[in-house]
Amino acid sequence: MTNTARALFGACAVVALSTAAVTAETITVATVNNGDMIRMQSLMGEFNAQHPDIEVKWVTLEENELRQRVTTDIATKGGQFDVMTIGTYEVPIWGKQGWLVSLNDMPAEWDADDLLPAIKGGLTVDGELYAAPFYGESSMVMYRTDLMEKAGLSMPEAPTWDDIKAAAAAMTDKEAGIYGICLRGKAGWGENMAFLTAMANSYGAQWFDMDWNPTFDGPEWKAALTDYLDLMTNYGPPGASSNGFNENLALFQQGKCGMWIDATVAASFVTGDDSTVAEHVGFALAPDNGLGKRGNWLWAWSLAIPAGTQKEAAAKTFVEWATSKEYTALVASKEGWANVPPGTRTSLYENPEYQKVPFAAMTLQSINSADPQNPTVNPAPYTGVQFAAIPEFQAIGTAVGQQFSAALAGSMTADEALQAAQDLTAREMRKAGYN
Amino acid sequence: MARAVTPQRKATVTVLAWVVGLVIFFPILWTVLLSFKTEADAIGTPWHVLASSWTTEAYATVQQRSDYLHHFWNSVILSLGSTVIGLIIGIPSAWAMAFVPGKRTKDVLMWMLSTKMMPATGVLVPIYLIGIKTGLLDTRTGLVIVLTLINLPIIIWMLYTYFKEIPGEILEAARMDGASLWNEIRYVLTPMAIPGIASTLLLNVILSWNEAFWTLRLTTTNAAPLTAFIASYSSPEGLFFAKLSAASTLAIAPILILGWFSQKQLVRGLTFGAVK
Numbered sequence: 092m093t094n095t096a097r098a099l100f101g102a103c104a105v106v107a108l109s110t111a112a113v114t115a116e117t118i119t120v121a122t123v124n125n126g127d128m129i130r131m132q133s134l135m136g137e138f139n140a141q142h143p144d145i146e147v148k149w150v151t152l153e154e155n156e157l158r159q160r161v162t163t164d165i166a167t168k169g170g171q172f173d174v175m176t177i178g179t180y181e182v183p184i185w186g187k188q189g190w191l192v193s194l195n196d197m198p199a200e201w202d203a204d205d206l207l208p209a210i211k212g213g214l215t216v217d218g219e220l221y222a223a224p225f226y227g228e229s230s231m232v233m234y235r236t237d238l239m240e241k242a243g244l245s246m247p248e249a250p251t252w253d254d255i256k257a258a259a260a261a262m263t264d265k266e267a268g269i270y271g272i273c274l275r276g277k278a279g280w281g282e283n284m285a286f287l288t289a290m291a292n293s294y295g296a297q298w299f300d301m302d303w304n305p306t307f308d309g310p311e312w313k314a315a316l317t318d319y320l321d322l323m324t325n326y327g328p329p330g331a332s333s334n335g336f337n338e339n340l341a342l343f344q345q346g347k348c349g350m351w352i353d354a355t356v357a358a359s360f361v362t363g364d365d366s367t368v369a370e371h372v373g374f375a376l377a378p379d380n381g382l383g384k385r386g387n388w389l390w391a392w393s394l395a396i397p398a399g400t401q402k403e404a405a406a407k408t409f410v411e412w413a414t415s416k417e418y419t420a421l422v423a424s425k426e427g428w429a430n431v432p433p434g435t436r437t438s439l440y441e442n443p444e445y446q447k448v449p450f451a452a453m454t455l456q457s458i459n460s461a462d463p464q465n466p467t468v469n470p471a472p473y474t475g476v477q478f479a480a481i482p483e484f485q486a487i488g489t490a491v492g493q494q495f496s497a498a499l500a501g502s503m504t505a506d507e508a509l510q511a512a513q514d515l516t517a518r519e520m521r522k523a524g525y526n
Numbered sequence: 527m528a529r530a531v532t533p534q535r536k537a538t539v540t541v542l543a544w545v546v547g548l549v550i551f552f553p554i555l556w557t558v559l560l561s562f563k564t565e566a567d568a569i570g571t572p573w574h575v576l577a578s579s580w581t582t583e584a585y586a587t588v589q590q591r592s593d594y595l596h597h598f599w600n601s602v603i604l605s606l607g608s609t610v611i612g613l614i615i616g617i618p619s620a621w622a623m624a625f626v627p628g629k630r631t632k633d634v635l636m637w638m639l640s641t642k643m644m645p646a647t648g649v650l651v652p653i654y655l656i657g658i659k660t661g662l663l664d665t666r667t668g669l670v671i672v673l674t675l676i677n678l679p680i681i682i683w684m685l686y687t688y689f690k691e692i693p694g695e696i697l698e699a700a701r702m703d704g705a706s707l708w709n710e711i712r713y714v715l716t717p718m719a720i721p722g723i724a725s726t727l728l729l730n731v732i733l734s735w736n737e738a739f740w741t742l743r744l745t746t747t748n749a750a751p752l753t754a755f756i757a758s759y760s761s762p763e764g765l766f767f768a769k770l771s772a773a774s775t776l777a778i779a780p781i782l783i784l785g786w787f788s789q790k791q792l793v794r795g796l797t798f799g800a801v802k
Contacts, residue, residue, distance in 0.1 A: 119746050124761040129591070148747045151758035160743060167654050171663060171746045281762070336763045341569040354763060365566035365765070 115146040116405045118173035121161050123154045123392060125356075127226045127432040128176065130422065131413060137421060138412055145405045154178075154281070165190050165397050172397060173406040177222060179213045179391050179463065183480040186216035192396040192403060193219040194410070201411050205436050207455075210391050213463040213474070222393035223414040226356075227434025229457035230289060230377050230387045233343065233361055234350040237371040238262045238269065249376045252293070252318060252386075255350065259326040262349030271326035273348035274319070277335040278496035280488025285388055285477040286352065287495060288488075291315040293379045293386035297467035298479045298516075303525040305516035307491075307509045316495065316505050323499055332500035344368065352377060352386070355457055358450035359429055374453040376460065382468045388477035389461035391434065434458055483523045490515050554778070561585065561771035568767040584772035592755055594776055601751035601780075603666050604741070605734035608673035609727055612681045615674075617723070620685035621711060625694055635686065638679040646739045657744060664746045672740050677730050684729070688722030689715070724791045728784070735781045752777040 122128045132149055139146075150172070152160060161175045165185065177185070185191050195218075197203060203211070206224060214222045232255070234246055242261035247254060259271030275286045288298065296311035306312065323331050326349075328342055336353060343351045344366040351357070362369045377387030394410045396403060412418060419439055422431045429448050431439065439445050440455045466476045473479035478488060491512040498508035520526060559575060560568045567578040588594070623631050653672065654663070662668030692715065700714045716723065738753040745754060756777050759770040785792070 121746075124758055124766065125764050132591070150746050150750070150754075152742070152754075153757055153760035154762060156742060156757055156760075163650060163654055163743060167651060167658060169654060169658050169663060337569075337761075337765055340765060344566075345570070356763065360765070 115144050116402055117146045117148055118402050118405050118409060119148045119150060119171065120174040120176070120394075120409070121150045121152070121157060121172045122176040123157055124151050125226075125392070126430075128392070130426065130430065131225075131418075134421060134425070138409070141412070142408060145408060147409060168399050170397075170399060170401065173400045173402045174409055175395050175397060176225070176392055177395050179389065179393070180475060180478050180480060180484070182214045182222045182393060182395065183216050183474060184482055185395070186219065186221035190398055191221040192398050192400070192407075193221060194223055194396075194407075195220055197223070197407070197411060201415060202438075205416070205438050207435060207437060207458055209389060209458055209461055209463065210435055213389060213391065214393055222395035223410050224391040224393045224435040225414055226432035227389075227391040227458060228355045229389050229434070229454065229461050230286070230353055231355050231358075231453055231457045232350055232352050232375040232377060233357060234258070234373050234375065235262070235346075235348075235368060235371050236373040237368075238349050239373070246373055246375050249385075250378050252378045252380055255352075255378045256318070256322065258350060259322055263326045268347055269349060270328040270342075270347060271349040272322050273328055273334065273339045273342050273351045274323060274331070275335055275339065275353065276323065276327075276331040276496055276499045277333055277338075278489065278492040279335075280478060280485050280492060282335050282492060283496055283499075284488045284492040285390075287315070287319060287492075288477045289377070289388040290319060290386040292384045292467050292476065293377070293382065294318075295380070295382050295384075295468040297469060297471045299472055299520075301470060301472050303472060303520055305513055305520065307513035307516065312509055313505065316498070316509060319495075320498060320505055332496045354390075355434070355450065355454040358454065362449060374450055376453070376457060384466070384468050385460050387457050387461055389458060389463055390477070483519060487516050487519050490519075554782075557771045558775050559771075560767055561775045563768050565765050565768045568771065569765055584768040585776075587769055588759070588772045588776065592758065592773070594755065597750060597752045597755040597777075598780070600666060600749055601735055601753075601777075604669050604673055604749075604751055605731045607666070607670040608677060608734045609681075609730040611670065611674045612677050612730060613723065613727060616678060616681035616685050616726075617711070617716070619682050620689050621715065623682070623686050624689035624692075625697060635683065638682060642679050650743060653740075654744070663744060664748050664750075666749045669741060669744055669749055669751075672744065673734050673737060676737070676740070677733055680733070681726055681730055684726040685719070685722060688719050688726075692718050721791065724788075728788050728792050732781055732785065 128151070132151075135147060150160075157176070158178075158181070161172060161177065162181075163169070164171045165175070182191070194203075197220075203220060207227065210224050210227045211220065214220055214224060232246070232250065239246055239258065239262065242258070244258055244261055246258065250258075255272070261271070262269065263271035275283045277283055291297070291312055294311045294315040296309065296315055297306055300306055328334070328347060334342075336357070339348065339351055339353060340357060340360055342348050343357075343361055346368045351361075358372075358374060360366065361372050366372075377385045379385045394413060396406045396410065400406055414435065416436065416438055419431045419436070423444070428442075428445050431445070433439070433451070433454055440451060445451055461476050463474050463476050466474070471479075473481060475484075478484050494503070494508040494511045494515075497503050498505055503511070561584055562580045562582065563575060563578060564581055564583060567575060570578065623635065657663040657668055660668070662671070696718070697710055697714055700710050705714065735751075736753070738757070741751050741753045742757055745751070756770070756773050759766055759773040
């Protein structure tokens, strides 16, 4: 062998070895754009320090875009993503389809038993855990303590809808630009229908009876919708039919709402630096009607691994890190306890440091009072609190939401909206072959 | 005889044009204004937005969180690539249809236009499956092909309209002088149709730049253009108006500047025929 050949071999060997040493496995994570997820992206340096062999690439999208994007990919087995951020609605449907990798074999130190039972129940199908919750939320009443005091009222910890009506009437001062109650009105299955479905549960209403017939023609839905419309017409802000989470958040932060019933995650925003009323916010459970169900929803953004990914091991390592107790501690050490992703683990709520966060106890109580397996007063054939976990629900929920939003805008009556909802839901369910 | 233009009439038209222009431009202006505010100020009343202090905080955050240049280059490659390939296919096609029409030319033109009437969602799954099989998902090549196919009907229709206005006799004269087909297109047709070709090019660059259905659904990270960059700042739960505005401003700025410099050409191409 000549010297040149020897040198060439040597060089090749060195290059091959060094390539092997730096080759990292790349996983692609699809995620929604919310504060907790963005914070995780900024903490990736910590993950890389522990796992230099795994490189994480992010695809961040608005949640409806993300839903369409990952649904297309998973339904066609496109393999573009190794970890997907999906909601409580998708997990049971996709799990049943066999589209997700079971997480039952996560290591013992990850401690699956520590997950909040309500959240874990929503992510489990036939005993298999199909997603690891990253952040969980319910809904609750956020109210202005100063306005309640001025009105001479006090908010019970577990109010009824009558308490809410009385408080809304007492706090409303339209001339001063203060509206007793702000609720979602924008049409969409994850917008006004999330609120209204949860509210309807507390009135004893439900989407479908045990034979999958819609029940919008029953007295329960009528009572719920009528009360919602009365509250919003008499005590709500103008133009409420186009208000979603962000619009109501802005109104509340500017001191224009007496009460706001919405996601528990809003608590950190209304008490944060951007809020002009941060000092005067109280929290209460979502209202009920004494029927045993409260009007609060349950949602978790969770990390799931699509079946068929080539990088299952690396994906599991990442999911384990992102949803572990250590990750919570990491966020707390960098950004404080108020900023850790809430609503997933029992141990977080047992932590004395976290108990000092003003909305921690109410968030936990709200989550625990929701039961996705038995969401309604009477038996229902579906799971899910503010949705029915069937593939047809997105389209039907949004179409029904449009009717109710139109009723709020005043372009149809409550009866007309309920009739239209009944007809369109019955038609779609028939077409889908449920009855 | 041209109608005399009185000063009053001129003033009215000028004011009206400015009002219409401002109304159309206002959303963009407001987006730019919001991008220089903090998140808290950005959700305030319009007066508050104008009165509060200015900051480049949102731009700094966007720069830190996203790789703008990566998305920018993808947008440039996708919009220029798809338009240039579209023109290479479109010019000969439009020539054939304008100057040597067959019995079914009108039908072919209508058929091409009809493909634009189909909702894109209808072909999402087939195209996605083709993308998987060919390995072209999340590649610039794959997206350039898709965008070219989407814009081709518009390119051919626009060019066809311009070419139709060029008298066939001029091309005949060139043929009589012994020009080959290539020379006829290259030296006679193209120079006469330059305004039309230029406006077709510009319009298609803008359409491809703004295309958000396919560019979001067929990409993950490698080929994601500026539409994906904007989409990553939109959120239904949480206030990101200032950051979203900053991302939008960064995304539309290049195409806005391009439009500004080329508006004379664009207006001429869209309003006048090929032959003056």
